[in-house]
Amino acid sequence: MRAPEKQNLARLILALPLFFPLVATAAENTLNGGISLGQAYDSNIYRASSNDESEWKSILTPSMLYTRSEPTNTLSLKYAPGIVYNYRNDDKYMDQFASAKYDLLLSQKLQIHFLDTYILTDEPYSDSASNLQANQGNPYYGTAGRPDSIQINDQRGQNRYWTNNFTTSADYEYAQESTVNIGYQHYILDNEDETIADFVKNSPHASIMHRWNQQWDTKLAYRFIKGDFDDIEPLTGTTSTNNNSEDLTTNATDAYLYYNFTPFSSIFGHYGYSQTDYDGIKEDYDSHTLSAGANHRISPTLSLGGEAGASLLQRDSADTNAFYMRLSLNQAWEKSSWVLSADSGLDEQQFSGVDNLGLSRYWMIRNTFNHTFTKDITGMAGLSFRDDTYLDRLPQEKEQELQGDALLAYSFSQWYQLSLRYTYVNHIADLATNEYDDHRILLQLSAAKDLLKW
Template identity: 20%
Template structure:
């Protein structure tokens, strides 16, 4: 789970406020859970239960709601030239897959609910022992309890053996199963055209069959508010999180973070802001505690309906309890442009600090910089092309010795809507990691042809 501070402090992420220090250690097989007075990995059913309680509360509102069912089935053939992510002796294979799925959506006067389930059967030709079935499922619902106030709940589950999934920038190898689950419940109240307050609670868990990969979880309540005290002129954003991180072998922690942003609006489309975020992390035992201070200034401009530009620049300072302190620049450039029907181009450049936590590897604090771009263009009436590329360099300074990873990624593809119920896709994907730890290197090329069948119209009740 990665908190990319430079992109939006305490925003646009799926994990806790940046947790910047891990105890320096060598990777060891995960052992039996150490004693702890805090919730363990197994105790996160609370949020899951709340999600289903939310579903139960929603049922009376959904009795007379409209139900839409979207079934589909897909299949494909994928050529992979490095199925083991090997740094030296790459082993290629052809993988055939079958991917049925269904989306259920209820829409009522006072609430809505969406449930999706997507299994996938993946068969390897040369290495049949690698054949596996993956499962992903999501639940999202909301219930209006008063004017402008609603309860929300979501749950996202994934079970797979594929080492390359999600946003984890660390390296996972092997074909052992693992699963992750994120459950979130909250209440949201809007008290103005753009003013809103949100209270949420999130529980995340990652469990691995591979004993060399550490299980982890976190519990995280969060309070956020946006208040335009002078509408269309001045606003304040405030956000606070409290996170309990729980691990099988690494030291658990408590983390408290806060952010405040003052916004000045010029006209209707130009916002300038000053932002300050603060993080305090307290390890349960002997690992080094720290604080992070980070002021930022920036602006967002979207004067034209087809163009958006964002820029921010700032500084971070990490005050370590014992060792030397760390500092650096944080900044972000985002550009999005739309042309014609369906044509888009986006560019993102970021520099700052991040943290690799709650993933395949726990590598801690890492200054980084990255660029990413994507182009989508309608080549013909039913044919769309995409092209994307990215580069990221991370320096894991809490590792001994320091570890540097350069991650390259690229993808190009064609999507052809042959018939209203038939879509064809052809994609090429490139991924590469260059690391000063040679065992982490790999280069991977994939070519996939897939077919998806869907009804002309969704089934409605």
């Protein structure tokens, strides 16, 4: 591993004071304390096609959240160590979660954002749900993709790792409803298992959204990715070679042209281009995407957006076509909400934590329903299906995954919550050894309250 986990956590904690503003002004400070006790079950921890190995774990997680709010800036620091007892192997260890977030309003037109997240665990992790929620209503990210996401794929099973994701961005409104955004991501994944490649990802990005008049908007986006992968330890009696290097550089651009019929309805055209070059023997490729779409807010509680077109992947060996599609439907009722989304096209999965994924032609559909039964009881049910054809494998292989989620939560006595979550995954593959079924259950009792305010 590149460095001991404790050293990296210490560096993050020592760096947190740098997020404080230099000028002391009147501020509202809050210190929130919490604790949770969870009982977790996983029926297939190594995602095996046969001879499944299950386990039970107890997890005790104290947490502290400090927030400082001023008219021009907001700071939040969170630390939540997880004390884990594994009944399968009678083992005790500690997971870690730490984050620092700082938002600074330099003027009415200029904002700067910083976010650093450190995680040490053996469980898959994804912040895609929070990113998806935060980005509702924004233009599609297209070929350039989300600039700051973390996605540790569930297919890797239970393997211990640490990851640190630092992102910063600045937004400047240079004219009414016209903005420039620049940002940067530094993302590290370090695995305890030396047969899984570690990586460092550096990715600056920029975009401009310009409103010409009430009807016409344009958006241009660019993203550069530099991926440095550690060579996997060679098998005994073999030697490694730089020809197998996974190191890559990617340049991705997107251009959108919008026409707004009303403040609630628009149509648009989109062109995206991406170029990926590998240092080793893996084949380089270019991809082109051309599409058109529309967004419409039908009512205050119902909105619909869609985009469809075609993608072309160009490689020296052969060209590949894919149907490009993005679809989202959001419906809200008094006590319920429903989100339906679907997408398809080409997906670059080099940074998912699973070495053999890479480039795929895919389609997927997601369905999520939330309901408030009473003021204290809420529930969620979700169902998704994804189909991938992996283009970097010879011969090309198809894999499909069905996933279902259900969550029931009960809040009581102001500070407490009892929740039960169930997740089912059915993974089907052309290669039988890649197939698996997995059932996961998490029963959790948690409490949180503000300890101090000043």
